[in-house]
Every structure is written in C-alpha cells, then in structure tokens.
Amino acid sequence: MRSIKPSPTQEKPWLHVLLIVIAIAYLALVLLMPAANVLFQAFHEGVMPFVENLLEPDFLHAVWLTFALALVVVPLNTVFGLCAAWAIARHRFPGRTLLLSIIDLPFSISPVVAGLMLVLVYGRNGWLGGWLQALDIRVIFSFPGMVLATAFVSLPFVAREVIPVLEEIGTEQEEAAKTLGANEWQTFWRVTLPNIRWGLLYGVLLTNARAMGEFGAVAVVSGNVAGLTQTLPLFVEDAYKNYNTASAYAAAVILGLLALVTLVVKEILERKTGIKPNP
Amino acid sequence: MxxxxxxxxxxxxxxxxxxxxxxxxxxxxxxxxxxxxxxxALLSRASSAGPVHFWQVATRAIALSAYEVTFVTALIAALINGVFGTLIAWVLVRYSFPGKRFFDAVVDLPFALPTAVAGLTLATVYSENGWVGSLLAPFGIRIAFSRWGVAVAMLFISLPFVIRTVQPVLTEMEKDVEEAAWSLGATHGQTFWRVILPPLMPAILTGVALGFSRAVGEFGSIVIISSNTPFRDLIASVLVFQSLEQYDYEAATIIGTVMLLVSLAILFLINLLQAWGRRYAEH
Incomplete structure (x- = not known):
C-alpha cells in the first residue's frame, strides 16, 4: 500500500528556495544591477559634479523640450484615447476587432520606421513637402515633427486601458442619468468620467512615460541638434557618444526618476483598483 | 414613447x-x-521602386545580415525570457518570500525606463570594466559592443511580457488539479509537464511573441550597447536609421517596409495565439 504523500506544495522546500533564488538572480542580473548602476555612476564622485552637469544650458533645454513635448502629446492622445474607447466599448459594429488591432499598431511598428514614415509625409521630398515649404512651415527637424513622432508611439495607451473599464461598468448608470434628463456632456462628466478615472489615469501615466522617454522615432525626425531639437533621451545618447559619460548619467538619473515615479504611481493605482492591466 | x-x-x-x-x-x-x-506614404514610396528593384535592395548582403542579427537574436532573447519569465511568474504567484511585492513591481521597469537609459547603463555594466562584464572578460567573452550586447538589451526590454501574460493564468489555475495528479501518484516532473505546463502554454507563447515583437523593433538601447558594425552586430532598425542619415531614402524605405510587413505578420500571430488562449480558458 502506498503511504500518503505530503502535498506537493509542502514537499521539497529546497526546490522552492532554489527557484526563488534563480528568479531573483535573473531579475538582479537583467534589471536591478543596471538600475543601481545609474545611481552609482551619477553619484560616485559626489553630488557636486552631478549638480554641475544639471546646470549645463544644453541639458536644461533638453529638460524643457521633453516636458513641452509631453505637455502637448499627452492631452492629444488622452482626448483621442477617450473618444476611441467610447466608440469601441459602447458600440457593436462590423470591423470592431479590426479597429482595436489598428489602434494597437504603433506598438508593433519599430519607432525608427515610424519616424521614417513621418519623414516620407512631411519631409522635403515627402508627400506634403512642397506644400509645407511654400507655406514656410517646418515639420521635420523641428517641434511639430517631434510631436507627431511622440504621439505616434504613445497613441494606444489610453484607449487600451479605458476600453476594459468602460466595458466592465456597463451602461446602466449612464442610461439612468439620461432618463433623469442629463445631456451627453453632463452624463460624461458626472457619471462616466468618475467611473473610469483610475483606468484613465493609468493610461495617461503610461502615455507620459513613453512620451518623455521616446528615443528612436524622435531621433529620426528631430535632427538631434543640441540646444534646439534635443530631448533628454537624445541628450543621454549624444553625451555618451562624445565620451561625456558623467553628464550622460546625470541626465539618466532624471529619466530614471521619471521611471521611478511611474512605477510607484502604477503600483498605487493597481492596489486601488485591484487590476493588473494587460501588457 | x-x-x-x-x-x-x-x-x-x-x-x-x-x-x-x-x-x-x-x-x-x-x-x-x-x-x-x-x-x-511608406508603402507607396516602397512600391514605386518596382518589384525587381525592391527585391534587390531588400536582399542586399548588408540587409540580409541585419535581418539575421535582428530576428535570430530577438528570437533567442524572447525564448530565454520565455523560460525565465515563466519561472519568475511561478515564483511570484505561488511562493511568498521577503521583498516579493518589490520584485513584482520591479518587473515593469523596462516599460517605464527610457530605452536610452537602459542602453547606457547596460553598456556600462556589461562592458569590460563593468560589474558583470569584468567577470566575463578573463574568459574572453565580450558582451557590450558585440552581438551579445544586442542580446542583453533585447533580454532587458522584452522581460516583462511573459511574466505579465503568465501571471493571471497561473493565479486562475486551481491547485486542486495538481494535488489530484500528485495524489494519484504523479511525480513532480510528471505533474509539471502534463498538468501545469499545458494550460500555461498559450500565455507563455503569447508573451514570447509580444517580447519578440518588441525586441525586433527596439532601437534606443541597442544603438548604444552595440558597435553597429555591419555583418557583426548591426540590427535592421539601425540600418534604416543609418540609411536615412546618408540620405539613402530608397534603402531606408525598402528595408523599413520589410520590417513593417514582418511586424504585421507577428501581430497577426499574436492575435491567433490570444484567441487560442481564450479558447483554452473556456474549457
């Protein structure tokens, strides 16, 4: 007769420890050591060199430009994301799944290819090139092109996060508000928006992180001129390429801070709502 | 009414x-x-080259080697993350240990950290004088500024996908089935291969495909950690970028179109995998 075996979850505790150690070692090797290295490199000669690097005019301009880009792109993509989410979550129509995939497209297209597409539309030899030149409007190698590139790569986030929330809350409350005489705007501001606020905030947070951190698409359309069209991520690469490692790491710390804030707010939102959004 | x-x-x-x-x-x-x-605009510009010329430019030796470096390295990185990602998801869902919440939150770092910063710090840590690179240098292994560096950057940016697709499925999976298999006399190995792994497979493959797709398109971190030498560690997006810098719009457009078509194919595959996963979940 077989003796009663202990439950699999109780047996072989060394196996659990081994698996946990492997998991942590892998995360340390790929994620944690590189992250710690950013802080180490920026501060290993003390705080003063770090601060001096932060006062460089090119650096300050890059910070300003990065914020300006996010300030334009995040509201644009938020309005679009809300409209698209409403259109998709509140209606059934042929091609609905296709529309969802189309909105996700920017995630699968390489940022460099995205930048290339914009050059082919707005560049000097592009579709609208002659027309823009006649009107003396510069898109490529200037701010509008960088806005378009950043908006392209961060387009899907808001819609992706809001659609599942809209689908889950259903239409009962909205219909009740309408029955009670609320118009579309009142229904949206007083009923729908409060219900979707956490999902919306999550989408805005991811949009912002991507907008401030985008490299490839912006590198293609900006021309990467220090003090003119250089954002923080471009500044990091440029400084590193010119063997100015100290100022590259000073800028990297600022971008790392952005990542840290993003992760902390993300964690708070996930605990508040109890959802783990899809990757 | x-x-x-x-x-x-x-x-x-x-x-x-x-x-x-x-x-x-x-x-x-x-x-x-x-x-x-x-x-x-991209497709019309690419088609204006004509099929014969398109094929010639798309299959130049330098382009072919860039595809090979990009797709093979991305596939290897995605598969490695498939194994370790499943293991990490398992550990995060099933075991409790100090700092678990921290490690769970840190998994999303590649989504939040700008890729230029990732490339910069990986290039330092895995260079000959870096924390990890200096340990491997005595064995003649160079990671930064070689194809290994491309792989490390791809490992970094595609890490979260498998973990985040497998975690919810594991949480839903009931322990009863494993315990049933166990009490019926299955060994650890049998329980893992025959009971635990099959329902996880759609999620693992979806995560691998998502990570692969992300790694194929990656530019920022790789342009920094790679030496970008043709036929060695030059990837396709860097080749497109360099062609644009040399005002070779035609080559950029054609190679960019090849990449776009490949990403569309991967997206289609991911949709199929997700549909398979949903069917699996319904059974």
Whole structure:
C-alpha cells in the first residue's frame, strides 16, 4: 500500500528556495544591477559634479523640450484615447476587432520606421513637402515633427486601458442619468468620467512615460541638434557618444526618476483598483 | 414613447452614433492622420521602386545580415525570457518570500525606463570594466559592443511580457488539479509537464511573441550597447536609421517596409495565439 504523500506544495522546500533564488538572480542580473548602476555612476564622485552637469544650458533645454513635448502629446492622445474607447466599448459594429488591432499598431511598428514614415509625409521630398515649404512651415527637424513622432508611439495607451473599464461598468448608470434628463456632456462628466478615472489615469501615466522617454522615432525626425531639437533621451545618447559619460548619467538619473515615479504611481493605482492591466 | 424623443433611454447603436458623431469623427480623423497617411506614404514610396528593384535592395548582403542579427537574436532573447519569465511568474504567484511585492513591481521597469537609459547603463555594466562584464572578460567573452550586447538589451526590454501574460493564468489555475495528479501518484516532473505546463502554454507563447515583437523593433538601447558594425552586430532598425542619415531614402524605405510587413505578420500571430488562449480558458 502506498503511504500518503505530503502535498506537493509542502514537499521539497529546497526546490522552492532554489527557484526563488534563480528568479531573483535573473531579475538582479537583467534589471536591478543596471538600475543601481545609474545611481552609482551619477553619484560616485559626489553630488557636486552631478549638480554641475544639471546646470549645463544644453541639458536644461533638453529638460524643457521633453516636458513641452509631453505637455502637448499627452492631452492629444488622452482626448483621442477617450473618444476611441467610447466608440469601441459602447458600440457593436462590423470591423470592431479590426479597429482595436489598428489602434494597437504603433506598438508593433519599430519607432525608427515610424519616424521614417513621418519623414516620407512631411519631409522635403515627402508627400506634403512642397506644400509645407511654400507655406514656410517646418515639420521635420523641428517641434511639430517631434510631436507627431511622440504621439505616434504613445497613441494606444489610453484607449487600451479605458476600453476594459468602460466595458466592465456597463451602461446602466449612464442610461439612468439620461432618463433623469442629463445631456451627453453632463452624463460624461458626472457619471462616466468618475467611473473610469483610475483606468484613465493609468493610461495617461503610461502615455507620459513613453512620451518623455521616446528615443528612436524622435531621433529620426528631430535632427538631434543640441540646444534646439534635443530631448533628454537624445541628450543621454549624444553625451555618451562624445565620451561625456558623467553628464550622460546625470541626465539618466532624471529619466530614471521619471521611471521611478511611474512605477510607484502604477503600483498605487493597481492596489486601488485591484487590476493588473494587460501588457 | 417615440424614438425621436430626446430622453429615450433605449438607444439603438445607430441612434447613439448620431448623437455622438464628433466622437467618431475625432477617432477616425486622428487614426487617418496619425496612422493611415504615414503607412500609405511608406508603402507607396516602397512600391514605386518596382518589384525587381525592391527585391534587390531588400536582399542586399548588408540587409540580409541585419535581418539575421535582428530576428535570430530577438528570437533567442524572447525564448530565454520565455523560460525565465515563466519561472519568475511561478515564483511570484505561488511562493511568498521577503521583498516579493518589490520584485513584482520591479518587473515593469523596462516599460517605464527610457530605452536610452537602459542602453547606457547596460553598456556600462556589461562592458569590460563593468560589474558583470569584468567577470566575463578573463574568459574572453565580450558582451557590450558585440552581438551579445544586442542580446542583453533585447533580454532587458522584452522581460516583462511573459511574466505579465503568465501571471493571471497561473493565479486562475486551481491547485486542486495538481494535488489530484500528485495524489494519484504523479511525480513532480510528471505533474509539471502534463498538468501545469499545458494550460500555461498559450500565455507563455503569447508573451514570447509580444517580447519578440518588441525586441525586433527596439532601437534606443541597442544603438548604444552595440558597435553597429555591419555583418557583426548591426540590427535592421539601425540600418534604416543609418540609411536615412546618408540620405539613402530608397534603402531606408525598402528595408523599413520589410520590417513593417514582418511586424504585421507577428501581430497577426499574436492575435491567433490570444484567441487560442481564450479558447483554452473556456474549457
């Protein structure tokens, strides 16, 4: 007769420890050591060199430009994301799944290819090139092109996060508000928006992180001129390429801070709502 | 109640669409300007080359080697993350240990950290004088500024996908089935291969495909950690970028189109995998 075996979850505790150690070692090797290295490199000669690097005019301009880009792109993509989410979550129509995939497209297209597409539309030899030149409007190698590139790569986030929330809350409350005489705007501001606020905030947070951190698409359309069209991520690469490692790491710390804030707010939102959004 | 009454609660989809036409207009207009026009510009420019010339440029030796470096390295990185990602998801869902919440939160770092910073710090840590690179240098292994560096950057940026696709499936999976298999006399190995792994497979493969797709398109971190030498560690996006810098718009367009078509194929594959996963979940 077989003796009663202990439950699999109780047996072989060394196996659990081994698996946990492997998991942590892998995360340390790929994620944690590189992250710690950013802080180490920026501060290993003390705080003063770090601060001096932060006062460089090119650096300050890059910070300003990065914020300006996010300030334009995040509201644009938020309005679009809300409209698209409403259109998709509140209606059934042929091609609905296709529309969802189309909105996700920017995630699968390489940022460099995205930048290339914009050059082919707005560049000097592009579709609208002659027309823009006649009107003396510069898109490529200037701010509008960088806005378009950043908006392209961060387009899907808001819609992706809001659609599942809209689908889950259903239409009962909205219909009740309408029955009670609320118009579309009142229904949206007083009923729908409060219900979707956490999902919306999550989408805005991811949009912002991507907008401030985008490299490839912006590198293609900006021309990467220090003090003119250089954002923080471009500044990091440029400084590193010119063997100015100290100022590259000073800028990297600022971008790392952005990542840290993003992760902390993300964690708070996930605990508040109890959802783990899809990757 | 007449259908035209303004406070009619039962709204047909057509009616709602008429009440909110600007929502549709904004959605369609934005997608046209942001996506349709740029994609059309790329495809029309690429097709103007003619099929023979397109094929010649798309299959130049330098391009072929860039595809090979990109796709093979991305596949290897995605598969390695498939194994370790499943293991990490398992550990995070099933075991409790100090710092678990921290490690769970840190998994999303590659989504939050700008890729230029990732490339910069990986290039330092895995260089000959870096924390990890200096340990491997005595064995003649160079990671940064070689194809290994490309692989490390791809490992970094594609790490979260498998973990985040497998975690919810593991959480849903009931322990009863494993315990049943166990009490019926299955060994650890049998329980893992025959009971635990099969229902996880769609999620693991979806995560691998998502990670692969991300790694194939990656530019920022790789352009920094790689030496970008043709036929050694030059990837396809860097080749497109370099062609643009040399004003070779034709080569950039054609190689960019090849990459776009490959990403569309991967996206299609991911959709199939997700449909398979949903069917699996319903059984």
């Amino acid at each position: 007449t259908a035209t009454h303004p406070i009619s609660p039962s709204l047909s989809p057509q009616k709602q669409r008429r009440q909110f036409p600007w929502v549709w207009r904004i959605t369609v207009f934005y997608l046209l300007v942001m996506l349709a026009v740029p994609i059309a």
